[in-house]
Amino acid sequence: MKKTKIVLKYIIILLIVFILIKTGLSHRYLFSSGSTVDGKVTRLERHDVVSNIITSCEIIPRTQQELKIAGNGIVKKIHVNVGNKVKKGTLLAEMESKDIYGELSIATGMLNKASRELAIKKNYYDSAKIKYKKDLISLKEVIEAKQDLKSTEEDSFQSAQNKYSEVMKKISTLKLYSDISGYVTQVNKSEGDLAIADEPVIVITKLDDLYARFYVSDLYQGKIKENMNVRFFDAQKTAGQIVAEGNVTNVGKFVTKKGITVEVSFTPAAQEQREANLHKYLSAEIPLNIRKNVSSIPLSSVYVDDKNYYVYEVKNSIAKKKYIEIGLVGNDYVEIIKGIGSGDKIIKDPNKFVQDGQVFKEL
Structure with a gap:
């Protein structure tokens, strides 16, 4: 009987331990x-x-001029380098073309010949007028001399002059002048290179008219509006160092693959930073008062x-x-x-x- 009680006691203890272990495994918070x-x-x-959107953006010129030549030519001289500041009318580059200068030689010869012929006809007409006053020739001969002078002036001389002007216009296109005041942002040719018509030789950018372009998630559709303030900073530099501020000028109406397009009028904190920030990726911070x-x-x-x-x-x-x-x-x-x-x-x-x-x- 005593042994039975001892065995029963051990069974109860083991049962309690088993229950505790099982409970502990089921409720791990106890352990x-x-x-x-x-x-x-x-x-x-x-x-x-107030929540902020922070995203990467590229600074892009709003005003940019690609300077091209009208026909093929060989680069004779480039007068500027990338980064040079230029004014409107500045001579940037000169080209030369054997074909054009060959045309010029022919056109010059034709113009000289027509000019000599015109001078001869004019002298003949002036002489005819004098002879008529002295009753040496008839009025009919004077009229014929005048008509001959007019025909030469309007036909052969004018044709030669037009041809010469066309060639000179072609030659003038071999000299590239800046159409805007700004910075040289790209020089695509070197001395001796062939310049192909309609391909840019030099690119001028107006850096006082920059904008930033970036994309945001469609979660913010309708939250970003025009004239909202945007701050820009260089993520690679000291945190919080603002390099510029701007205002939203355009928000895309449709969601693209990249997201919603946002454009911001970009005004660098200092004039000298404009060239440095061009085509550079900065971080843009837009404060949004969103719950x-x-x-x-x-x-x-x-x-x-x-x-x-x-x-x-x-x-x-x-x-x-x-x-x-x-x-x-x-x-x-x-x-x-x-x-x-x-x-x-x-x-x-x-x-x-x-x-x-x-x-x-x-x-």
Whole structure:
């Protein structure tokens, strides 16, 4: 009987141990109090905080002039380099063309011949007028001399002069002058290169008229509007170092593959930075006064998923699930945001309590 009681006692003890172990495995919070596991929510932000979009943008010239020649030519001299500041009318480059100068030689010869012929006809007409006054020739001969002079002037001489003007116009196109005041941003040819018609030889950019172009997610459709202020800074330099500011001048009406197109009138902080910022990628910051889809949960409450009891503990602006024992209390509140954002914050406000049913279940 005594042995039976001892055996029964051991069985009861083993049963209790078994129950405790099973209970512990089912409710790990009894053994793992204080441990943390990454939660589903990793972005934290107050719903009344102004959110900023920070994106990469390219600074692009709004006014740009590609200078070309009318016909093929050989580059004789380039008078500017990339980065040179030029005024309207500045001579930038000179070309030469054997074909054109051959045409010039022929046109010059024809014009000289026509000029000599015209001079002869004019002298004959002047002489005829004098002879008529002396009754040496008839009026009919004077009229014929005048008509001959007029015909020569309107036909052969004018034709030769037009041809010469055409050739000189071609030669003038072999000299490239700046059409705008700005900076040389591209030189596509070197001395001795063949310059093909309709291909740019030099590109001039007006740097006092720049704009920034970038793309934002369609989540912000309707949120970015014209005249909104945008700040630019170089992400590679000291954080927060603003290099320029501008205002939104154009917002795309349609969503492209890259997103919504945004263009900003770009005014560098200093004149000398305009050339440095051209075609450069900067970071653009747009302040948006948007209330995002957020909710608040109290860390003093106990929540449960399918297996464990936990609260959310916030460290370094990241929410982590903390397994707890029943009875943990506290006053810290955190606002949970779903999606993108910045400026993560933790708040303490017992009046802000909105249950997020998608993430939590109340015990």
